[in-house]
Amino acid sequence: MYVLSLKKRYQIVFGYIGNLFIYFPVLLMIPVLFCFWYPEEWGDSLYFIASALVSLAFGFAFKYWLKVKPGTPISVQEGAIIVVFAWVFGIVFSALPFIFAGILNFSQAIFESTSGWTTTGLTLVDVTKIPKIFLVWRSLMQFFGGAGFAIIMMSAIVGPGGFGLYHAEGRVDNLVPNVKSSVRRILVIYFSYAIIGVIALKAAGMGWFDAFNHSLTGLATGGFSTRAGSIGEFNSVTIETVTIALMFFGATGFGIHYTLWKGNFRALAKNGEPKLMGITVLLFVPLLMASTFGYLFSHASESFRHAAFQAVSALTGTGFSTVDFTFWSQKGLYAGLYLLTLLMIFGGDMDSTSGGLKQYRLYALIKLIGVEIKEFFLPRSAVVRTEIWKGESKRYIDSNLVKEILVIFSLYFLTFGVGTAVISFYGYSLADSAFEYASALSTVGLSVGITRPDAPSGIIWTETVGMFLGRLEFLVIVYGITKMIKDAKLAFKVEDKKPRKFGGNENT
Structure with missing residues (x-):
C-alpha cells in the first residue's frame, strides 16, 4: 500500500x-x-x-x-x-x-547554460x-x-x-497571502524594470540590441554582455550609472520593491538589507581605491568611478566590469582581488536575483551579535526579542533562523574551500583561485582569466557544480x-x- x-x-x-x-x-x-x-x-x-x-x-x-x-x-x-x-x-x-x-562541446555548453540560468555570467x-x-x-x-x-x-x-x-x-517573500498573486506581482515589477532599463540604456547611448541585452542581464544580476570588454567597452559614465542602478534593483528583494511600490515608506525604512548593502559599498569603495590608486589609475575621480562600479558589480553578483581583472592578477593587486572576493561572498538581498550569503542573513547575524552584547549587561531573567523586517512583514530572530544561517554558512565555506583548492591544484595562485571560485559559487561572473574555452575539464565542472549549488543555496x-x-x-x-x-x- x-x-x-x-x-x-x-x-x-x-x-x-x-x-x-x-x-x-x-x-x-x-x-x-x-x-x-x-x-x-x-x-x-x-x-x-x-x-x-x-x-x-x-x-x-x-x-x-x-x-x-x-x-x-x-x-x-x-x-x-x-x-x-x-x-x-x-x-x-x-x-x-x-x-x-x-559552438561548444557538451561540457562547455552545460557550463554556459548553467552560468546563464544561475545568473552567473562566466562564459566560454x-x-x-x-x-x-x-x-x-x-x-x-x-x-x-x-x-x-x-x-x-x-x-x-x-x-x-x-x-x-x-x-x-x-x-520567503510572499508579497500577498496567495502565492500565485505574489508571482504575478513579482513578474510585473521585474518586467517593468527591464523595460525601463532598455529605454534608459538606449537614452544613455547604447544601441537597441545592446540596451535590450544589458538591461535583461543587469537586472538579473547576471553579467552576460554582448561586448568582449563588458560595460567598460562603452567607456560611458552615463551608461555605467544606469547599469549601477539596474544592478542595485536586481539585488534588492522583491518584497522590498513591493513595499516601495505600495508607498509603505514606514515599513521600507525598517528593512535592514538595503541599508547594509549601501553601507558595505560605501566602506569598500575607498578600500578598493586605496588598493589600486597609483597602480591602475592616476586620477582620484577615475579611481572612484571604477572602484564604485566594480564594488557594486561584485556585491550584487552581477559580474559586469569596466576593468580587466587579468591585468590586476598580473600586477599582483591581490588586496583588490581579496576585497572583491569578500563582496562576492556577501551577496545581495534575500529573494532577489543575486547570490552569495545574502544581506538578510548577514544583517541578522550583526543583530544577533548586538543582542549578545546587550544581554551581557542585562539581568539573567531579562528576555530580549529581536525583530527583523522583510518587506512589509515583521519577524523575530529565532532558533530556526540561527540554524539556517549556521548551515548555509557552513556549506558555503566548505564548498568554497574545496572549489578553491581544486582550482589552485591546476597551478593558480590562492588569490586568483579564491576570486574565481567565489565568482562561480556566488553566481557573480567576474574572472581573472581562469575561466576560458581551453580551461581543463576539472575546472569547468568544478565551477559548474559551484554555480548550481550557489544558485539553489x-x-x-x-x-x-x-x-x-x-x-x-x-x-x-x-x-x-x-x-x-x-x-x-x-x-x-
Whole structure:
C-alpha cells in the first residue's frame, strides 16, 4: 500500500516536470523572433527549433504517460525534487542549441547554460564571433533564471500545487497571502524594470540590441554582455550609472520593491538589507581605491568611478566590469582581488536575483551579535526579542533562523574551500583561485582569466557544480536528494517484507 502511494506521489512530481517542459519550448523560441530583424540568422534558428522539439517531446512523454491532474497539491519536500530536476533538465535543454550549432562541446555548453540560468555570467564563448541569436538566448536565460523556475512554473501549475514549489526554491517573500498573486506581482515589477532599463540604456547611448541585452542581464544580476570588454567597452559614465542602478534593483528583494511600490515608506525604512548593502559599498569603495590608486589609475575621480562600479558589480553578483581583472592578477593587486572576493561572498538581498550569503542573513547575524552584547549587561531573567523586517512583514530572530544561517554558512565555506583548492591544484595562485571560485559559487561572473574555452575539464565542472549549488543555496538540493534516498530505502524495505511464494508455500 505504501509503495503504491509513493509511486503515485512520484507520478505527480514527474508529471509536473513534464508539464513545465511542454511550456519550456516557448522560451527556446523567443530568440527566433529576432531573426525578423536579423534575417541572415534564420539558418541558426533551426538549432533552437530542434531544441524546442526535444523539450516538447520530453514534456508530453512525462505529462501524458503519467496522467497528472492539474492543480494536484505538492509538499515542500516534493517541491524540492521538482526544483532540482527542473533546473537540471532546463540547463540540459538550454545547452542543446550551442551543441547542435557546434559552438561548444557538451561540457562547455552545460557550463554556459548553467552560468546563464544561475545568473552567473562566466562564459566560454567569444561574443564577437557567435551569432546574435545566441547572444539573445544567453540574456534570456539570465533574465528568466533571475526570476527562477518556481516563478516560471506558475504558468503551468494551478491552485495549491504552486505553494510547495515556490517555497522549495528558497523564496520567503510572499508579497500577498496567495502565492500565485505574489508571482504575478513579482513578474510585473521585474518586467517593468527591464523595460525601463532598455529605454534608459538606449537614452544613455547604447544601441537597441545592446540596451535590450544589458538591461535583461543587469537586472538579473547576471553579467552576460554582448561586448568582449563588458560595460567598460562603452567607456560611458552615463551608461555605467544606469547599469549601477539596474544592478542595485536586481539585488534588492522583491518584497522590498513591493513595499516601495505600495508607498509603505514606514515599513521600507525598517528593512535592514538595503541599508547594509549601501553601507558595505560605501566602506569598500575607498578600500578598493586605496588598493589600486597609483597602480591602475592616476586620477582620484577615475579611481572612484571604477572602484564604485566594480564594488557594486561584485556585491550584487552581477559580474559586469569596466576593468580587466587579468591585468590586476598580473600586477599582483591581490588586496583588490581579496576585497572583491569578500563582496562576492556577501551577496545581495534575500529573494532577489543575486547570490552569495545574502544581506538578510548577514544583517541578522550583526543583530544577533548586538543582542549578545546587550544581554551581557542585562539581568539573567531579562528576555530580549529581536525583530527583523522583510518587506512589509515583521519577524523575530529565532532558533530556526540561527540554524539556517549556521548551515548555509557552513556549506558555503566548505564548498568554497574545496572549489578553491581544486582550482589552485591546476597551478593558480590562492588569490586568483579564491576570486574565481567565489565568482562561480556566488553566481557573480567576474574572472581573472581562469575561466576560458581551453580551461581543463576539472575546472569547468568544478565551477559548474559551484554555480548550481550557489544558485539553489545548497539546502534545496540536499532536501531533494535526501527525500529521494529516504523514499527509495523505505520502498525497498517494504518490498523486502512482502510475502513471496515459492512452490506454493509463502515465505516472509
